[in-house]
Structures are given as C-alpha cells and as structure tokens.
Amino acid sequence: MKAFTYDRADSAVHAAAASARPGAKLIAGGTNLLDLMKLQVETPTELIDINRLPLDKIEDTADGGLRIGATVRNSDLAADHRVRERYGVLSRALLAGASAQLRNRATTGGNLLQRTRCSYFYDVTKPCNKRNPGSGCAALGGFNRMHAVLGASDQCIAANPSDMAVALRVLDADVETVNAEGEVRVIPIAEFHRLPGRTPEVDTTLKAGEIITAVTLPPPPPGVQIYRKVRDRASYAFALVSVAAIVELSAGGIRSARLAFGGLAPKPWRVPQAEERLAGASADAKTFDAVATAVLDGAHGYGSNDFKIPLTRRTLRAVLMQAART
Numbered sequence: 147m148k149a150f151t152y153d154r155a156d157s158a159v160h161a162a163a164a165s166a167r168p169g170a171k172l173i174a175g176g177t178n179l180l181d182l183m184k185l186q187v188e189t190p191t192e193l194i195d196i197n198r199l200p201l202d203k204i205e206d207t208a209d210g211g212l213r214i215g216a217t218v219r220n221s222d223l224a225a226d227h228r229v230r231e232r233y234g235v236l237s238r239a240l241l242a243g244a245s246a247q248l249r250n251r252a253t254t255g256g257n258l259l260q261r262t263r264c265s266y267f268y269d270v271t272k273p274c275n276k277r278n279p280g281s282g283c284a285a286l287g288g289f290n291r292m293h294a295v296l297g298a299s300d301q302c303i304a305a306n307p308s309d310m311a312v313a314l315r316v317l318d319a320d321v322e323t324v325n326a327e328g329e330v331r332v333i334p335i336a337e338f339h340r341l342p343g344r345t346p347e348v349d350t351t352l353k354a355g356e357i358i359t360a361v362t363l364p365p366p367p368p369g370v371q372i373y374r375k376v377r378d379r380a381s382y383a384f385a386l387v388s389v390a391a392i393v394e395l396s397a398g399g400i401r402s403a404r405l406a407f408g409g410l411a412p413k414p415w416r417v418p419q420a421e422e423r424l425a426g427a428s429a430d431a432k433t434f435d436a437v438a439t440a441v442l443d444g445a446h447g448y449g450s451n452d453f454k455i456p457l458t459r460r461t462l463r464a465v466l467m468q469a470a471r472t
Contacts, residue, residue: 147183158407163326164194166355173280174198174217175251176205176258177244184267187277201255201359205227210365213322216255218359219312220310221246223254235390239313242375245382254359257310258321258338262349262412264293264304276346281293283346291450292384296442297411303448304345305411307384313373314361315414316390316406322360323352331356332385339413346412367404369394370442370472374465375408376457387458390433393469399428400470407441410458417441429470435436 155161165172167443169191172180174319181190201215204226212228223229224240244252266272266284271280285293285303294305314335338350352358372391377383394401403424407415420440427433438459444456 148186148189148191150190151192151328152195153168153192155199158196158199158201158324158357159326159328161194161199162324162357163355164192164357166326166408167192170194170359171340173257173356174253177208177252177254182261182268185270187268187270196357205292207362212363213252214361214363214378216253216360218254219250220244220252220254220257220347221249224249232319232366233313233371235316235373235392236310236313236363238371238373239309239375239388242307242373242385242388248382250376254310254361257308258314258358259350259352260307262302262304262339262342264307265289267304268449276304276342279345279347280410286448289450290448292409293451294411295343295446295447295451295454296426297413298446299344299346301344302342302412304342304412305347305384305409306411308414309373309375309385309388309408310416311335311339312390312406312408313387314363315416316392317366317406318404319364320362321358321398322362323356324359325333325357330359332362335361335414336416342412367392367394369404370469372465374461374468376461387461388463389461391469392464393424393466395429395470396426397450397472399426400424401426403466403469405437405441405462407458410445410454415441417443419443424466429466431463435459437466438462451460462468 171190173193200216205213226238230237272284295301319335323331369392375388385408390406392404420437
C-alpha cells in the first residue's frame with residue numbers, strides 16, 4: 147500500500163469538492179477500496195472520510211417509499227423492519243451478499259460504487275483494460291467462468307458483483323447525488339451503471355466531483371418478491387446467476403412481473419420485453435421458457451462461462467414457479 151493523506155469531510159459538498167482532486171478517493175466502509183489499495187490496483191494519494199456526514203438514516207418518504215442514506219450499513223438496511231416488510235427482495239439480496247462482517251462495514255453508496263471486476267483486474271501482472279486502458283482483456287482467452295454473457299464488449303467481459311444493485315434495479319430505485327456546487331441530481335438506477343463499450347474503466351455515470359448522498363425507493367409494487375442467488379458456496383461468493391423478481395398474480399395467470407438479473411452482465415440486467423411477455427400470461431412452463439429466451443437474447447459465452455446460459459434459464463423457471471405457487 148502506498149502512502150496517502152487523510153481528510154475528514156465536514157459536509158457532502160466538501161466531500162464532493164475534495165473527491166474531484168487528482169488522486170483523491172472517498173472512503174466509508176472501505177470493503178472494496180482497501181483491498182484494491184493493498185494490491186496497488188488503486189493507489190490514491192488522498193482519502194476523504196465521509197463516515198461523520200449525516201448520511202446514515204433510513205427515512206420514510208411522503209409518497210410511501212424510503213430514502214436510504216449513502217452511509218447506511220448493509221446489515222442495518224437488511225434488518226430494518228420497513229425494508230423487511232415492504233422490500234423483501236432488497237433485504238434478501240443484502241443478506242446474500244458477502245459475509246456478516248463485511249455487511250457490518252459496507253455502505254449503500256459504496257455497494258453501488260464497487261468496481262465491476264474479475265481476477266485479472268486484481269492481478270497487476272496481467273493485461274486489463276479496466277485497470278490499464280488499452281492493455282487488453284486477459285479474460286477473453288483466459289479463465290472466464292464468472293464473467294458476463296450479456297452486455298459485454300471486446301474490451302471487458304467482467305460481471306457486476308453487487309447483489310444489492312440487482313434488487314434496487316427491480317425496485318426502480320433512484321440514486322441521489324450532489325456536486326461541489328451543491329447541485330443535486332437524481333439518477334434512475336437503470337442509468338447509473340454503464341456497459342463497458344470502448345471505455346470499460348468507467349463504471350458509472352457519476353461525474354467528477356459528484357458523490358452519492360442517498361438512494362430512494364418508490365412505494366413497493368404489488369406482488370410477491372423473490373431473490374434467488376446461485377453461487378459456488380453458501381457464503382462470501384459472487385453470483386453465478388441471480389434473479390430478483392416481483393410477480394403479481396391474477397386468477398389463473400400473471401398480472402405483471404419485474405425481473406432483474408445479476409452475474410450475467412457488467413450492470414444489473416433487466417429486459418422489458420421479457421416482462422411484457424409475462425403480463426397476462428399463463429403461469430406455465432411454456433411461458434417461462436419463452437420469457438427466458440427473451441432474457442437471453444444475444445447471450446454469448448466465452449468458453450468457461452457457457453454454462454451460465456442454461457443455468458439462467460433453469461434459475462428463472464424455478465423463481466417463476468415459486469412465485470406462481472405463492
């Protein structure tokens with residue numbers, strides 16, 4: 147780890163302004179940043195601590211939703227009775243992520259900002275366009291079992307690691323930000339994370355000198371909420387495939403459905419055409435297979451991760467069958 151200076155922000159605007167300085171990084175829980183610093187993948191010259199800012203509250207909104215501060219810990223968010231009762235998909239996604247110790251430190255804003263990455267990103271001896279733009283992507287011809295099958299490019303095929311973001315995507319959350327001038331911006335979660343395209347080093351649509359202050363959830367939609375994560379082991383593992391679903395049933399069928407996926411793409415993945423296929427459809431295997439085909443349109447494996455395509459089909463079918471039985 148290289149030497150750095152330390153500053154403690156006294157306001158969100160101060161933190162935003164400080165974050166725009168060359169070599170500066172914000173730190174709250176530090177569960178991702180500190181790992182990268184130890185490996186010298188990230189080498190900030192200055193850390194700005196935001197833990198003392200008043201961003202650690204979960205508050206009801208006037209329309210019946212929730213406003214979640216950027217420094218609310220993942221464990222506190224998962225345990226909040228309003229989240230458990232009204233946004234069960236989010237609580238379950240958080241509990242499926244990392245370990246209890248990490249959840250006690252990880253924050254809402256930090257979870258959204260964790261780098262989309264793979265083992266080659268961590269290994270400074272290997273080419274990685276995300277770490278060193280223009281150097282190449284070692285995963286294309288290397289070990290790519292955990293990698294994306296949708297939304298990737300020839301510059302990067304890493305999959306977004308967040309469980310929380312998948313649940314926020316199915317809930318249509320908004321990300322609130324502030325910049326150094328005190329200007330507030332609201333970014334729909336669908337627009338927050340970026341696909342790699344030709345610039346895989348840019349993970350989000352945040353601008354320089356702009357920081358997350360909160361995430362807002364609209365009132366909970368009707369329907370049963372499910373989060374299913376398929377992984378190599380029961381704890382402390384990224385998703386091979388995850389599905390966040392909110393399914394509203396009607397007599398003999400499905401009235402409406404929302405579906406978001408993790409482990410498949412460089413950002414939480416949602417396919418409106420697949421959801422439209424479920425609206426008003428029968429809750430049967432034929433419908434579920436047609437929906438899976440729509441979700442996987444354009445899916446492409448890279449050898450070691452080819453299995454993700456049939457695994458996604460089976461996982462989605464199991465989730466929809468569970469919803470239909472509820």
